[in-house]
Amino acid sequence: MDEHERLWLELVRYYRHSAVGQRCTGIVHNFNTPLQVLSLYCELLQRKDDEEKNKLAKRLTPELQADWEQYYQYRQDKTRQLLDEIRKLQQLAQLIIQQGVHEDERGRQSFDLNAILRDELELYEANRFFKHMVDKRYYFDQDLPPIAGYYIDFSQSFRLLVDNALEAMELVQLRVLTVETAWQERHRIIRIGDTGVGMAPEVQSRLFEPFFTTKDSPERPHAGLGLYMARRLLNPYGGEIKIQSQPGETWVTVVLPLG
Numbered sequence: 696m697d698e699h700e701r702l703w704l705e706l707v708r709y710y711r712h713s714a715v716g717q718r719c720t721g722i723v724h725n726f727n728t729p730l731q732v733l734s735l736y737c738e739l740l741q742r743k744d745d746e747e748k749n750k751l752a753k754r755l756t757p758e759l760q761a762d763w764e765q766y767y768q769y770r771q772d773k774t775r776q777l778l779d780e781i782r783k784l785q786q787l788a789q790l791i792i793q794q795g796v797h798e799d800e801r802g803r804q805s806f807d808l809n810a811i812l813r814d815e816l817e818l819y820e821a822n823r824f825f826k827h828m829v830d831k832r833y834y835f836d837q838d839l840p841p842i843a844g845y846y847i848d849f850s851q852s853f854r855l856l857v858d859n860a861l862e863a864m865e866l867v868q869l870r871v872l873t874v875e876t877a878w879q880e881r882h883r884i885i886r887i888g889d890t891g892v893g894m895a896p897e898v899q900s901r902l903f904e905p906f907f908t909t910k911d912s913p914e915r916p917h918a919g920l921g922l923y924m925a926r927r928l929l930n931p932y933g934g935e936i937k938i939q940s941q942p943g944e945t946w947v948t949v950v951l952p953l954g
Contacts, residue, residue, distance in 0.1 A: 726788050730781055737778045744770055787821065805843050808883060808951075809835045809876055815853055816874065825861060825872075834875035839883055842951060844932055852925040856887050856936075856947050859921055863891025863945060885949040893942040902938060 748767060755763055816833070819825045842849070857872070864870040873888035894902070905923045926936050935950045 848928045852928040855921040860889035881953045883951040894940040
């Protein structure tokens, strides 16, 4: 397959994903109302339980009251757990909608990179592998200055780098993802570390070539554009991407100068 054919296939995949993403955002937007109804019903159940406790429990014998108290506490605990899950879904839905709004914005704006990274990592919690099988370590420098630009440039480039890190850890036992930011010598620093398989020197020298990939397969096709696109997205901001890798450890460092 030549480069033109691979580019065409990647464009087709991109537009498919774009269409699905727009549809999913619409579906998520419509989740808000039923989630609010479920939350309201849970709160009504809690109130009814409290009314029952105040009116009926006092009339029971001590033996029955002890049994009833266990059932009451069980219902309260389960209702509270359900409310917590509903609120998590509401927060996730709001985050997806908010991200869609940001990525559709046309003009340059000032953004907090720490906030963008936190939002993206929160969305990864919907990924089962990320949520249950990866140990996460985050360190955010609160002195990191804001950056002016387009939200999608930063969110998409960060997503591409994290996707690479997660894929590198799929077949290893120790899975630790580290994300940290720093403000050093008038440069914003973002570092993403993983404990994956690592990369050989001959592979590292070709990482930013378009269509270069070591992970392509019929089951999981890869266009080999991730790092290439991340660097192109950050280029207008004077951004650099540096990679250090050895077996069991890879660090990707993004450097964004002030101004």
